[in-house]
Amino acid sequence: MDRIAAATTDLSKVYGSGDNRVVALDRVGIAFREGEFTAIMGPSGSGKSTLMHCAAGLDSPSSGSVRVGTTELSTLDDRKLTALRRDRIGFIFQAFNLLPTLTALENITLPLTIAGRRPDRDWLDRVVAMVGLADRLDHRPAQLSGGQQQRVAVARALASRPAIVFGDEPTGNLDSRSGAEVLGFLRDSVRELGQTVVMVTHDPVAAGYADRVVFLADGRLVDEVAHPTPDRVPDLMRRLSEGNPQPPALHTHSRTR
Numbered sequence: 001m002d003r004i005a006a007a008t009t010d011l012s013k014v015y016g017s018g019d020n021r022v023v024a025l026d027r028v029g030i031a032f033r034e035g036e037f038t039a040i041m042g043p044s045g046s047g048k049s050t051l052m053h054c055a056a057g058l059d060s061p062s063s064g065s066v067r068v069g070t071t072e073l074s075t076l077d078d079r080k081l082t083a084l085r086r087d088r089i090g091f092i093f094q095a096f097n098l099l100p101t102l103t104a105l106e107n108i109t110l111p112l113t114i115a116g117r118r119p120d121r122d123w124l125d126r127v128v129a130m131v132g133l134a135d136r137l138d139h140r141p142a143q144l145s146g147g148q149q150q151r152v153a154v155a156r157a158l159a160s161r162p163a164i165v166f167g168d169e170p171t172g173n174l175d176s177r178s179g180a181e182v183l184g185f186l187r188d189s190v191r192e193l194g195q196t197v198v199m200v201t202h203d204p205v206a207a208g209y210a211d212r213v214v215f216l217a218d219g220r221l222v223d224e225v226a227h228p229t230p231d232r233v234p235d236l237m238r239r240l241s242e243g244n245p246q247p248p249a250l251h252t253h254s255r256t257r
């Protein structure tokens with residue numbers, strides 16, 4: 001049986017009340033299997049960021065549940081939730097969010113330093129080698145290109161060997177060549193290092209690097225494509241944005257409800 005890195009059950013998130021009430025997520029159930037690369041797509045406002053933030057313990061559900069590994073997040077107090085995010089979850093943001101005064105290596109190991117943990121030297125060497133930063137470790141962010149800075153952020157996300165890595169538009173600030181490199185490294189972290197990656201993206205080409213793409217519309221999971229290729233994803237996106245979530249013939253299995 002596949003092991004589950006993180007999962008949501010009947011996850012709903014409602015913002016505001018009365019006339020301002022927005023149902024950002026409507027009973028979303030999704031499992032992220034260990035060693036799998038998932039892309040989350042959907043129109044603007046469909047709930048992608050909210051799903052990622054709830055699954056990563058950055059936001060709390062209105063109802064339903066989230067687990068990371070076997071840990072149910074609702075059972076954790078703030079201190080334990082912070083520790084779980086730090087120790088078991090990696091984050092990669094659109095803006096690289098590196099500390100300018102630290103070297104690349106110091107940025108990569110910062111979450112471990114804060115946690116008072118000693119880096120696993122072998123693992124760190126593998127991660128640094130994978131993202132091709134071995135000869136840049138003493139550079140500061142300003143001395144690195146955008147693509148190199150995002151590679152530092154990828155290595156930082158992987159440094160603790162987390163249960164799951166969440167990326168929020170990780171290539172949104174990169175040119176297509178640097179974006180392709182970063183996506184390749186994310187895919188390598190899954191294929192070669194056995195990591196689990198979930199990425200929100202608007203870019204069908206980026207989604208083409210994933211093992212599967214899930215589509216949200218109006219806070220619901222409306223479809224899922226396994227082994228996407230860049231030519232299949234835009235077709236699905238077009239149909240969804242036209243308000244017709246009928247799965248086209250090319251999909252492998254559907255979760256429409």
Ligand SMILES: Nc1ncnc2c1ncn2[C@@H]1O[C@H](COP(=O)(O)OP(=O)(O)OP(=O)(O)O)[C@@H](O)[C@H]1O
Pocket residue numbers: 015016022023024042043044045046047048049050051
């Ligand atoms: N803090 C908040 N307060 C009120 N409404 C919110 C809040 N955060 C999100 N929403 C609403 O919830 C819905 C889902 O938002 P979310 O940011 O998850 O969508 P998204 O698919 O990530 O959008 P985008 O692609 O534009 O980033 C939207 O209608 C949004 O306006």
